[in-house]
Amino acid sequence: MTAAIPILIFVFGLLIGSFLNVCIYRIPLNKTIVKGRSYCTSCNSLIPWYCNIPLFSYIFLRGRCLNCGEKISPIYPAVELLNAVLYLLLYWVYGLSVPLLFFAALFSILVVLSFIDLKYQIIPDGLVVAMLVLGVANGFYQTVFLGVPWQTWVIRFFAASVPLFILGLIFPEGMGGGDIKLMAAAGLFIGWKLILLSLFAGALYGGVVSIFVILVKKGSRKTALPFGPMLSLGIITCVLAGYRLLALYLSIIL
Ligand SMILES: [Zn+2]
Structure with missing residues (x-):
């Protein structure tokens, strides 16, 4: 029972992390972040839902696109894992609380901002x-x-x-x-x-x-x-x- 909350927070962090990848990729290109399915950036094929599960799909597909076999950047699972770990650390420090919500939002914005700044200055x-x-x-x-x-x-x-x-x-x-x-x-x-x-x-x-x-x-x-x-x-x-x-x-x- 006590493990349920941290596990849920970790999974939620992975899911949000997956959305952060969309933000990191699309915001600098001025593309919308709310519409459009995920697609392979190499062969442009749509990514089926079972290949789009945060972190696990990357491990399961051994880091390659199912359609064209092109390598998927390890930055994607890294962002998902990073976001999930940050949420867990926040939960560890603040417990289930209002500050946890605000800081989780802050951390996620910082992750997006950092990766965009690293790539585009x-x-x-x-x-x-x-x-x-x-x-x-x-x-x-x-x-x-x-x-x-x-x-x-x-x-x-x-x-x-x-x-x-x-x-x-x-x-x-x-x-x-x-x-x-x-x-x-x-x-x-x-x-x-x-x-x-x-x-x-x-x-x-x-x-x-x-x-x-x-x-x-x-x-x-x-x-x-x-x-x-x-x-x-x-x-x-x-x-x-x-x-x-x-x-x-x-x-x-x-
Ligand atoms: Zn592909």
């Missing part, structure tokens, strides 16, 4: 708007039901976006406007402490990955590294473990 405005709408809904929930003063929304919105904007003025080549908008919208969700910590964590991840890329590819320092996925990873880390990290940090300092 762009953060689509539509995703930022979706995050902003959900962030405002989250703010309303906290103000109406938890008595959080509405003025804190303003602080949350600007806490990380303003420092990032100033950083962008100093280092104009590394940062995009999308990153600043992302941190403003995500701030509405997680509050000023965690969004500032997310910025710090994102910069740290970015630094580590940059060093890794330079060592492995022996590339120049100019290899453009999208910042969106690093910030997203920072936000995810802080939603899952932010207050624990803050407490640990303070206990080391004091």
Whole structure:
């Protein structure tokens, strides 16, 4: 009985992950995400439902299209699995609760945003708007039901976006406007402490990955590294473990 809820959450995460793949593929091409069946991107044949079961079809088909035998990108099952694991981690930290719903939505948007940013070096405005709408809904929930003063929304919105904007003025080549908008919208969700910590964590991840890329590819320092996925990873880390990290940090300092 106790295993039923996590299993349901995992399966739900896989199904949503399957939809996220559609978003990652279609949003940058300006195609609709609500209509149209799935089809093979190589031979254009429609994918029958039994070959479109998240994760399991990929394993069952050994990563190849049933019609043309062309390799299916492992990114598809990876996105599905990633989304399901993130939902499970949220359930583990927050239990069945309202924050679980809001953070699950936030994480899924971050997954789509990160994969699009990795591939195209762009953060689509539509995703930022979706995050902003959900962030405002989250703010309303906290103000109406938890008595959080509405003025804190303003602080949350600007806490990380303003420092990032100033950083962008100093280092104009590394940062995009999308990153600043992302941190403003995500701030509405997680509050000023965690969004500032997310910025710090994102910069740290970015630094580590940059060093890794330079060592492995022996590339120049100019290899453009999208910042969106690093910030997203920072936000995810802080939603899952932010207050624990803050407490640990303070206990080391004091
Ligand atoms: Zn095919």
